[in-house]
Amino acid sequence: MKRNVIKPTILPGFMELLPKEQRIFNDIVSKITKVYEDNGCLAIDTPIIEKAEVLLAKTGGETEKQVYSFEKGKNNLALRFDLTVPFARYVAQYYNDMTFPFKRYQIGKVYRGERNQRGRYREFYQCDVDIIGKDKLSINNDALVISLASKAFKSIGLKDYRFQISNRKILKGILNELQIANVNKVMILIDKYEKIGKELFLCELEKIIGAEKSKYLNRVLDIKGTNKQIMENIIKLNLKDKYFIEGIEELNKIYSTLLMLGVEEQEFEINLKIIRGLDYYTGTVFETILSGNESYGSICSGGRYDNLAENYTTNILPGVGISIGLTRLFFVLKEIGFIEKYKIDKRLDYLIIPIGDTMEYSCEVMRALENKGLSCTIYFEENSLKKKLSYANKIDVRNVILIGEEEVKSKKVKIKNMLSGDEIIIDSIEIL
Amino acid sequence: MKRNVIKPTILPGFMELLPKEQRIFNDIVSKITKVYEDNGCLAIDTPIIEKAEVLLAKTGGETEKQVYSFEKGKNNLALRFDLTVPFARYVAQYYNDMTFPFKRYQIGKVYRGERNQRGRYREFYQCDVDIIGKDKLSINNDALVISLASKAFKSIGLKDYRFQISNRKILKGILNELQIANVNKVMILIDKYEKIGKELFLCELEKIIGAEKSKYLNRVLDIKGTNKQIMENIIKLNLKDKYFIEGIEELNKIYSTLLMLGVEEQEFEINLKIIRGLDYYTGTVFETILSGNESYGSICSGGRYDNLAENYTTNILPGVGISIGLTRLFFVLKEIGFIEKYKIDKRLDYLIIPIGDTMEYSCEVMRALENKGLSCTIYFEENSLKKKLSYANKIDVRNVILIGEEEVKSKKVKIKNMLSGDEIIIDSIEIL
Structure with missing residues (x-):
């Protein structure tokens, strides 16, 4: 049977990763998140689509040309092109529910229809922190936000x-x-x-x-x-x-x-x-270069603004913020070989491979492992032992447990360490 | 000075949370993420905007009418309306780089221009797991994906x-x-x-x-x-x-x-x-109701498909998947009072309040806390002690440390537990 298929592709200027790199990307996101949260920043999550009149209240020129905007029904909509403008709108909107100074972080995708160039993306992640005060805001916050970027970079092992x-x-x-x-x-x-x-x-x-x-x-x-x-x-x-x-x-x-x-x-x-x-x-204004790789541009920028939300409120809200351009940073880190060397744990503690009709005991072992907080998956497919072991070699797992009928009878479990190749036999899953 | 301001609002049908609820939402996301990862699912992250011809390869009727689509330059674009179609495209595109069965999870926003109703959102999170095989896929996987939804619900304390x-x-x-x-x-x-x-x-x-x-x-x-x-x-x-x-x-x-x-x-x-x-x-097909709240519809659905990616490849890729509709679920959980009772830790271990010119020692204390892995923030603003303490009462922190000039001299630190009201004085930050 021959069918017509559409070529599976994505748009140019969009980054998509294979699972192995995606794990590293996500690990970086969670490290940055931890730095931001551990320093008292609150998470917010604003819509990606907003009213065009709200998002474009201040911009003009270059930025406005790059914005993805469209109509749906009677509304003029636009995709957010940064996280700062939506934050300004957010603070103005929920002003009465907030405790100032308000420290927020937001990690999310933003959209700019830029000319397609190496390292420039049309959809990219920003990892932002902004601190906003009511009427006034200590200049120490300007140093604080830079120190958060420093901690974020240190937490992922970046040096230059x-x-x-x-x-x-x-x-x-x-x-x-x-x-x-x-x-x-x-x-x-x-x-x-x-x-x-x-x-x-x-x-x-x-x-x-x-x-x-x-x-x-x-x-x-x-x-x-x-x-x-x-x-x-x-x-x-x-x-x-x-x-x-x-x-x-x-x-x-x-x-x-x-x-x-x-x-x-x-x-x-x-x-x-x-x-x-x-x-x-x-x-205050600042940018961040990677020494020796200045040509890629700034990987983290920000500064102080006297009145962030002036388009949405008559309250005076001075603020200071940083934004790590994570998609571009990740691109650069790939280019300079940093991602290849990035240290990350094996993703799974155990893979259980049933051999023969041993599903019941295999599930029992899996549940015992899970109850101990270990990560674990079972290979369900009916295949040759060779294919099963080949799967084990490919999936980035620490230990493999083969469960045949003998194991079901004896209740013993043989564990193979995939790093060292060592095998140990334990008498009962209780002692795992 | 009177300025013209634009009323800060978002579009109808979009969910936006205040920081307190956002923390609970994010906690739920990280618990679901942990269940999916601990069971061996790999994360992927696909663009929110794709080529319209790719996203709309199969749909028609109702769904197509709901899709956000628009033109940019010469391209017909569309926002993803689920995470399954992009996943089908992804598997077809990177087929040769994958190990099958391929277990992936994806948690992200999708878009549907539905009629605005209670509990129906136009931008909403889906938390998906799909397992996809090459030519064949064991029926046990159908049970596995349902068991993951069960674990996810248990992990957030949901019962009904x-x-x-x-x-x-x-x-x-x-x-x-x-x-x-x-x-x-x-x-x-x-x-x-x-x-x-x-x-x-x-x-x-x-x-x-x-x-x-x-x-x-x-x-x-x-x-x-x-x-x-x-x-x-x-x-x-x-x-x-x-x-x-x-x-x-x-x-x-x-x-x-x-x-x-x-x-x-x-x-x-x-x-x-x-x-x-x-x-x-x-x-296999399944839905999930909340007993006693059936009228809100399914909060998690999914099933088996013989050939997921048939629009993008001639390879035969059977699969099975689940999708938790998290935005709707969160809405329902608010309605039934579950969110209000949701147990979550205080978000910060320490707040340091400098009194007088004690910034240097305050920073020292903060760094000592951070080195011990504790979360901590400093109150930087020049304000009355009353205002400083009022801030401490509002920000959901476990302990407060006041640092005046006396503390700088003695190097002693007084810690107030905000839960019990107890105060202890410790001789040195080293023993924190």
Whole structure:
């Protein structure tokens, strides 16, 4: 019989994993979840589809073009393109039911119809933490969220990440002092610094603000050294602009709090070139590079916003958040060989293989194992012993128990350790 | 300043929970996950958006009308409306990378633009297990998947569920013997039995197959008693149709295997009225009711299909699966007061409240707690002691540590147990 079949494929720009890699992906998710929960963050889960008018209240330009939006009945719907906008809506909606500061985490899929490129996905996981205050929110929270990203990376054994931290107010103050008219244009250019390289950056910068100011600004952006030296050199600029002064103060506070929270000096660097595009951030901003693999872009970003939910409420809700772009991170970790070496336990404690008509006793053994909290599965298929053992070799199991008619009579159980190859015989399943 | 704000709302038919209920929802998800994983099921995660031609390869009628589909660029896209069709596509696509029988679980959101009714959601979680074989698959797997649903329900403390189990072949055999022409019409009517009630059912049935056959069929559907009695009475019909004989044999096997796997008699009943509509099932079918709350419909359904992936491959892949409709189940559990009584640990071990300028030592204490694997958060905000303590009372924490300047000097730590109100002072954080 020949039937017509549809070729089984998924859309380009979507990540789908085989079970072996999926286990590692899920292990990473549960480690990040544990870090977030152990630090007091509450889980929320918002719909993937929302009213378009709600999701698109603030965006425009690039983002809006990328949004998956469509009509269903009389409604204009859109798929969420991040977890921050739905969170803003959530906080505004349930404001009266909340205890502030409200620390929430959310791990979920978001959608952007981006041009298909390596490492860019149209459906991807974000692992977000945001802390939101009522009217005010301590700057220590900015350091805390970065420390959570640090703990998350450490918990999965990642080493070569480096947070790039700045505060937009510092740059804003400097640009004020330089009396630059087209601040946005300069900001967008600085945001592209790493991508276009120093020479092109300087050339473009001169066109916007002239040679003299360019020289000054570039000297500031180029300050190098230890974090301490960078801070000192920025302070030495000695500008009187109030944003500059505020920004320095905040950044200094974050610096010392990061150390108190156990983030080590070599995990982060102060980098005034960090801007985070035209996003809603107003103070602290940060990105995260993988040293030696900077070209993949940031794997975790975030920052401070004065008023997160201003489109949905007149309450003032300052916040600070991080987002780990897990799908992209996983892609990069595959590329650099990290996933291949990722340590993860064998997934099953026991496989029971009945031989002959021994289902009843096999089930009894399985239930005894389960009662001891061990993971276990039975091979049910009627097949040759060879095929049964070949299955055992393939499924990533620690121990195999063969149960033939002899075992049923004697109630003895032979256990084969699949790692060592050792076999032991135990007198009764009670002592397992 | 008065700004225009958009009212923060979500679409009707979408479930969104406050953090307290979300914690319980997530706890249920992780318990179900543990049951599935401990029994050897592998996790997969398929895209929520797929090619419309792939997702809609088989459906038609009701389901297709409910699907969220739209265009993006040149592609016709659709949101998945269950996890079975994407799984069929997945198995066909990665067939050569798989070890059969392949046991997979998937817990994720699916989308159906259903008419908005109580307990019916347009975005809802399904928690699926499917076991799929190459060419053949032991009937014991049908019992296994039901036993997993049983374990899942037990793991969350649910008691009043009752599996309703049948095998389509039995009914098919009976209808064959009765020489009924319009089998589908009769099947659809039987499927509605519980909904429309016995009288209307009988009236409609007579119109299709006449009084005599109706009487016979109704007598069969109405067989009551213990499972053993029901089985015996069905066997006594003594029909020679091969489907009938096969169906009896399979159902008998499932019955005995269920008991071997630890599912108790009172957890299930054999019920020939179970059909599962016009779905792809070919043998075993089952639904799950909550005794006393039958009107909410099935909270877990599934069955056997001869050839799951026939739209995507010429390989023969028989399978059997279950799906727990978690969003609906959660809704019902709220309605019947189960969620309110759900036992769940306090979410945090410690809250540290710095008083005065004690951030550094507070962070030290926090890190000491974290190193011992305890969950912990610091209250960072500058507020009155009263406000700080009020926060502690609201956030569901086991112990509170106040750290003032005295504690910094003495290195002693006072711990208040929020359950008992007891306070103890310990000499050093080392002994925590």
